[in-house]
Amino acid sequence: MRADDLILFSQVIELGSFSKVAEKNNLTNSVVSKRIARLEQNAGTQLLYRTTRKLSLTEAGKILLNKAKSVTQATEEAKKAVSGLGQNISGHIKMSVPTISGELILADAVAEFCNQNPGLSVDMSLENRFVDLISGGYDVVIRTGYLEDSSLIARHIIDSQWVVCASPSYIAQNGKLHHPRELVKHNCLQYAYQTTGASEWQFKGADGNYLVKVSGGFSTNNATALRRSALGGHGIAYVPRCLVYDDFLNGDLIDIFPDLVGKKLGIYAVYPFTRQPPNKVKRLIEHIRQRYLALGHCF
Template sequence: MDRLTGMAAFVKTVECGSFAAAGKALGMTPQMTGRHVAELETRIGTRLLNRTTRRQSLTEAGQAFYERCRALLADAEAAEAQARSLADTPRGRLRITAPVTFGAFALPEAIARFLNRYPDVQIDLTLTDRFVDIVDEGYDAAIRLGALNDSTLVARALKPYRFVVCASPAYLAAAGAPETPHALIGHECLGFAYTSAPPASGWGFIENGQAWTAPIAPRLRANDMKALITAAVNGLGIALAPETAVRDALRDGSLVPLLTQYEPVARPMHIVMASSPTTLKLRYFVEEVVAAFGA
């Protein structure tokens, strides 16, 4: 028989004074209540209750066992209450990882809304451009750029990660604006250098439905997009930057969009998890990200 049920039957028998009263309180027959107590006594190897035709009383072992059973049952009830609370209200810690530029310029707004809505949730956000194995490294979810290779992950598609070619008014006044992507080879282009891949030697564009690469010859490469954007704002050259990262600079005029009749190649973007969300905190976080960046 179930040990916790047996303990509950024993405690209720002590408190109610009889198997009949205990069984009524627990929704079982007096005979079943007695069987539970007898099973406990057999397992322990000692008598817990002195039984007479008129009353029952605790043995010395029964008294000690009764106190421990009450404490254990209270702990079990508290654990169930805590689990119910976790199931009803998002709470606890989420470990999230995202690419550096997206995580720095775009994701914080969605995270702020989420944390303001759910004050019992905490987020540990790791920004890195390397590939993160979310299972081995213990992350709840990751934002991924590019094609997905791991079919075992659960993924939700987000809007493609779009780019814009831009430069400062000072650079354009000194060097002029390229008329086509082919002309980029004659300009100072600022190159992004991935830590886990060779530096790009060209920028991708879509023309007449076909993707092609315009060659560039950067004198400055950096593995941090913020550094490249700052360099572009200061007139050092032309940048190919994520729309979300240069939104404010384009709005205030410190950067000017170029080659607007050509479409830079966008990158697929997803939020991925090891499995379908099993907790409210993760499910609601995914919903927040999809609402903000969903396709």
Template sequence: MSRLQDLEVFVQVVESGNFAKAAAQLQLNPSAVSRRISNLEDHLGVRLFNRTTRSLSLTEVGKRYFNRCLNILGDIEEAEQEARQHSDEPQGLLQVSCSTFFAYQVILSRLTEFLNQHPQVRLKLVLTDDVVDVVAEGVDVAIRIGELADSSLIARRLVSNRRIVCAAPAYLERHGIPMTPDDLAQHNCLVLSAYKTTLNQWRFKDGSGYREMSVQGNFEVNSGNALYKALLAGVGISRVATALVTCDLQSGRLIRLLEDYEDDTDGGIYAVFPSDRYLLPKVRVFVEFLVNTLSQQ
């Protein structure tokens, strides 16, 4: 028997409480189990069990060795499960957290295609503009826009992204076009309240570096999708993620403003998932779906 099998026999004896029950579970002779434990103790040079005619208990060394063996066998089982999962068809419940705006702009338009390609996946979208606790909420994938805070999450960059200032033609026809960031003081700027703060600090670049400006307007909302609808309707000027309004800019529904002063920081759009969960097939195919969809946009 291999060293790994020795560990399995040892753990089974501990969990069964005696050699006979362990032998039955392992489909071995009790004498073979006893011999394996004796050989293991000889190899280690320590006594793992205190034996009497009526009882069997672990020594102090045996207790520590048992805990380490549990970890080793657990890691092996998880590695085998991961390997099997990667060869399996994507399946099961896939819980995804993202903003309503991202869902409408990216996911919903191609949802039928994704589900038809992966009929054994059940997709549950959790739409919120707040940052959810991925681990506590049992989320498989969360979509994050902008810089990521340091965390234990694994992040997969989906696409480059910058925030730009834009407005609908109808608004600009009524109020004119701002030529510098300072001109925004004379305009109606739409504000998104999300992530437990109000995003009314807009960052610009000028000859001396970067500066932030506090903007104001008569419309504030905690939904990115509602802000987007108000922007298209010509309510005011807003600062939005480039990757999510590319089609609007190309069609002329939105006009890009203050390009010479744009903050060129690439915040990116990311898919994040817990680091203690290996990449299941359902997660892998969904991330690939996001990459393909965003690259086409």
């Protein structure tokens, strides 16, 4: 069945006559009649009872009408989603992003978006906490992890793989690790901003993921500080791969268990529940998404 025929069928029931539908779509009555006949042929059954006074649905027509309405609604939402994408946008956006994302990608991406749209201003806060969108007056936030508030809408951007890493000097001094459980004998630098706990590191096993409880003398809620500590040879870090990707390429840090780390978190753009967010927010989210995807190899 053709989507445009289903939409036309829905209009016939809504308006009650072929002539009104023909007028609405700048068609002739005969074209409308032929398209409804084609729909009935594809369905293999009669959909409408036609009399000189009115149109009524058959049992099959009633069932198909619900599907036709869904197609019509989806088409309208698709039109709205892309409407105005070529237009200039203006106004103000208040957003919150995690520190890592802000420092690595979003500061540049959002500033670039503002330059592309001179009538727009963005207030971007970098903070490692789940802000309240509604009470805080935020238009959109970038979150890593899981969405629990059903009053919010989340658009998935990319998944962030975590790694366990250390400097060559630390490995040379303390020995090469062969299994994640050996971490209990090492100084593990702990990232306090974690939903699963700074001392519980997740790994892949034959029977599913498992946790190794680690310990160490240094803990921080700042990812950059954690990276610097690892680069200084002071211990082993458990961080998002994007944070240390360049360090791996340069040989300044070593990916200790490249295929065994089980932690992978989704990165989402989250905004208050609405069928259609403002065009400025939609376009900012899409701009951010494209920047993330362009750097997908780092995640």
